[in-house]
Amino acid sequence: MLRLDNISLQIGGFSLRSINLHIRQGEYRVILGPTGAGKTVLLETIAGLNRPHQGTIFLTDENITTTAPEKRHFGMVYQDYALFPHLSVFHNIAFGLRLQPLTKKAVEQKVTETAEFFRISHLLKRLPKNLSGGECQRVALTRALALEPAMLLLDEPLSALDRLTKDRLQEELQRVHRQLGITVFHITHDLNEAFFLADRMAVMHDGRIVQEGRPEDIARRPKTKFVAELMGLKNFIPARVTTEGMIKAQGLGTLNRNFLHTLPQEAGDFLLTFPDQTVEIAPVQSDKLYCWRGMTRIGDMNQGRDRVDIKLVLPDNTIIHTAFSQREMSRFPFTPAPGMEVETGIIAQGLHLLATE
Numbered sequence: 001m002l003r004l005d006n007i008s009l010q011i012g013g014f015s016l017r018s019i020n021l022h023i024r025q026g027e028y029r030v031i032l033g034p035t036g037a038g039k040t041v042l043l044e045t046i047a048g049l050n051r052p053h054q055g056t057i058f059l060t061d062e063n064i065t066t067t068a069p070e071k072r073h074f075g076m077v078y079q080d081y082a083l084f085p086h087l088s089v090f091h092n093i094a095f096g097l098r099l100q101p102l103t104k105k106a107v108e109q110k111v112t113e114t115a116e117f118f119r120i121s122h123l124l125k126r127l128p129k130n131l132s133g134g135e136c137q138r139v140a141l142t143r144a145l146a147l148e149p150a151m152l153l154l155d156e157p158l159s160a161l162d163r164l165t166k167d168r169l170q171e172e173l174q175r176v177h178r179q180l181g182i183t184v185f186h187i188t189h190d191l192n193e194a195f196f197l198a199d200r201m202a203v204m205h206d207g208r209i210v211q212e213g214r215p216e217d218i219a220r221r222p223k224t225k226f227v228a229e230l231m232g233l234k235n236f237i238p239a240r241v242t243t244e245g246m247i248k249a250q251g252l253g254t255l256n257r258n259f260l261h262t263l264p265q266e267a268g269d270f271l272l273t274f275p276d277q278t279v280e281i282a283p284v285q286s287d288k289l290y291c292w293r294g295m296t297r298i299g300d301m302n303q304g305r306d307r308v309d310i311k312l313v314l315p316d317n318t319i320i321h322t323a324f325s326q327r328e329m330s331r332f333p334f335t336p337a338p339g340m341e342v343e344t345g346i347i348a349q350g351l352h353l354l355a356t357e
Contacts, residue, residue, distance in 0.1 A: 001025040001183050002046070002151060007055035009045065016041055017207045019055070023185065028177050030194045030215075031187040032230065033204035039187035042204070043153055046185065048072050059150065075144030079156040081136040083128040083143075089115075090124040093143045100147075114146040118172075134165035138172070145176070154186040158193060170196050191232060195219075203227050221261075225354055228273050234321040235279070239272040239353065247272070247353075251318030252292045252346075259291045259348040264355075271354040274346060279312065279322035283333065284345040291348040296320070298340045310336065312344055320346070 007019040016038050023029045031039050044050050046057065048069035057065045064072055083092050090111055097107045115121045120138050128136055137157060144152060157173075158166045174197060177184055188194055194201055195215045202212040211223045222228035225236060239249040241264055247255040249272045257263050264270065284293060299311035299319065309323045322344075329336070336342070 001027075001060060002185070003058040004046070005056045005058070007042075007045065007052045007057065009041075009050060009052045009054070011041060011050065014038065014041065015207045016045065016052075019209055021202060021209065021212075023183060026181045026183055028184045028186065028197055028199045030198035030201045031185070031204050032189070032191065032194045032201055033187075034189055034230070037204040038207040039189075039204055040155055041207075043155055043185065043187050047074055047076055047153055073147075073150045074153050075147055075149035075151070076153045077137070077140045077144050077155065077157050079159050081128070081140045083136060083139060085128050087127075088124065089120065089126050089128070089131070089139050092128070092139055093124075093146050096143065096147050110146055114142050118142045118145075118176075132165070133161050134169060137161065137169060141172075141176070145180070145182070149182070151183045151185060154184065156188055157186070159188070159190070166193075173197060191230065203230060220350070221352060222273075222354065225271060225273075228352075228354060232275075233273050234276055235272075235274050236354075237272040237318065237320070239270050241267050241270060241353070243267045249292075251314035251316045251320075252294075255291050255351075259289075259351050260353060264353060269356050271356060273352050273354055274350045276309075276321045276323045278347040278350045279320055280345045280347065281310075281312070281322065281336065282343040284343050288345065289348045290345040291351055293343070293345045295341055296344040298336055298338050298342060301336065301338060308336075312342075320344075 002023040004019050004021040007016060009016050019042060031042065033039050041050060045052055048067060052065065056063060059072065084095065087095065093111045093114060094107050097110055115124055118138050118141060120135065120142060123131065123135055123139065131139065158169055161169065170193060186197060198215050200213065201215045201218060202209050203218065204210070205226055211218055211227050218227065219231045222231055222233070237249050237252065239247055241247055245257050245263060247257055249255055296312040296314055299313045302309040307323050307325050308329055309321065312320045312322060314320065
């Protein structure tokens with residue numbers, strides 16, 4: 001549906017560089033990246049608020065690179081809602097509809113139907129100042145979708161909300177997408193939000209798309225350390241792939257190449273990475289396939305509400321990370337404590353090699 005071919009532009013000291021994206025009809029596409037990655041600049045370029053210096057934007061088969069924003073027929077929702085403070089919820093939703101060739105009765109009917117779909121009919125007479133953050137965001141979404149846009153653009157729409165409200169609105173966005181089948185372009189810095197909503201995800205860093213694919217595929221096989229860290233990985237062990245195809249990892253010794261889904265074609269230096277949940281401490285179960293087993297010392301422990309993060313120190317002082325839920329910790333035959341020596345096993349599943357940057 002939407003295709004960006006080699007889009008580049010410069011705004012002040014920031015650049016978008018060679019952006020290529022293809023978003024299918026009905027897809028929920030999430031752009032994930034930290035603050036300053038260029039996500040909003042990209043979204044506003046798609047919306048027509050920025051003019052690219054290079055490249056082409058196609059909507060279906062139409063070149064819309066220079067088309068005015070109001071003629072692109074996109075719905076847009078910002079994180080700060082952008083509601084008119086002096087207008088009621090009803091009139092906020094009706095504002096864009098009244099610019100179309102519709103009768104007063106048709107506008108009223110559309111507002112009523114859309115408000116019912118978003119379950120905000122009881123809010124229609126209120127002013128924005130009398131709404132909660134979650135209610136404001138529902139009104140903003142209702143206003144955007146009342147116009148039946150070709151595509152919905154969401155600029156960090158959940159970032160200003162508390163966790164409970166955010167979870168509810170994630171479910172609402174998922175429902176809207178499934179029931180309406182609308183194409184969505186959603187930018188965020190929140191990994192959980194991206195995984196919950198995205199059909200496909202693109203990771204953005206320093207004005208570039210650095211990896212694209214299904215969320216689970218990116219998490220399993222990140223291409224760079226930056227992407228791996230964004231996916232929540234903490235274990236990065238210097239390793240070398242020999243000309244014989246063996247993996248020699250710092251602190252872990254020589255590992256079997258068969259534990260990896262893919263092995264680099266050339267020998268060289270890499271980073272061995274694996275999720276913290278693949279690192280177990282005693283009792284290590286004998287029926288599991290481990291890439292390494294040995295003794296470690298417990299370093300720092302960080303006790304959270306739902307889980308406990310533990311640093312393990314290998315004999316050569318290399319650090320690896322693991323984490324356990326509070327329920328898992330309660331089943332241990334001992335109470336882990338800093339300085340304690342424990343048997344450790346790293347489950348082979350999830351082992352991945354990254355090129356050094």
